[in-house]
Amino acid sequence: MAELVLIPYKWWMGDLTKNSVILDEFVAHPEWCTIPLGDDKLRVVASATLTAPDSLVWECWREGELVGILLLTRVVPKIDALFHFLFFDHNLVGKRLLLRRFFQWCFKDLGLRRISMEASEHQRKYIRFCRTMGFLYEGEDMPGTIGDSIKLDRTPKEVARHGSRREQAYYHKGKWLDIQLLRLLPKDVAHANKPRNDSSRSGDRVNRDRSPRGREEKHPTSGTK
Structure with a gap:
């Protein structure tokens, strides 16, 4: 499998x-936006998010083709950031190792204490994937914090899933749904479920020379559809 490489996103380079290509993909996947918008407004919102001074964005490349984008928004330095990702091939297989190494880099080099994620309650497949990466519902592994009004025969996961939401x-x-709140701590990356397709030979890895604090790199030619 060809190597996946992350490099900092610089729209002017x-x-x-x-x-x-990136904006077209954001428009094609409007589920990242919490309210329905037309294509033009989606492009404006996506562009503003990608270029916001407090956003950290990386391009994901494979053999000269742009295949995805990773973002950190709502960054609180040394504490927390909200993580988003979009892979243009619509396939999460083979991406876990790259994401794990990215999270490890965030904890070690950015000094974050935690990484947050949010997903609508109907995005069950997306939530399941996040959980294989080590993300838990907020409060899920905190026994003793369950209120008297919660049935004690529920598992911590069930309790957290119902309470950890906006x-x-x-x-x-046509319906207003809840947003589930998840978080990743450094200890959870190491304990994440290791899927069958992950291996050191998969080629999915973060090139540290191309990390956000690495040297500047010329971008490969973008693949087009």
């Missing part, structure tokens, strides 16, 4: 057609 915050098909 390299083949500028990559910006159109209610009525995501509009989907």
Whole structure:
């Protein structure tokens, strides 16, 4: 399998057609936005998010083709950041090792204490994938914090899943849904479930020379669809 490489996103460098590719993918996957918007507004919101001074963004390349984007927003230095990702091939297989190493880099080099993720309650497949990466619902592994009103025969996961949410915050098909809140701690990366397809030979790894604090790199030619 070809190697996946992350490099810092600089919209003004390299083949500028990559910006159109990225925005087209954000428009094609509107589920990242909490309310329905037209294509033009989605592009504006995506562009603002990618270029915001407090956003940290990386391009994901494979053999000269741009295949994804990783983002950290709501960054609180040395404490927390909200993580987002979008892979253009619509396939999460083979991405876990790259993401694990990215998370390890965030904890070690950025000094974050935690990484947050959010997902609408109807995005069950997405949530399951995040949990294989070590993400837990907020409060899931904190026994003794369950209130008297919660049935004690529920597992910590069930209790956290019902309580770890922002209610009525995501509009989907005529209904307002809740947003589930998840978090990753450094200890959870090491204990994450290791899927069958992950191996040191998969080629999915973070090149430390191309980390956000590494030297500047020229971007490969962007692949087009």
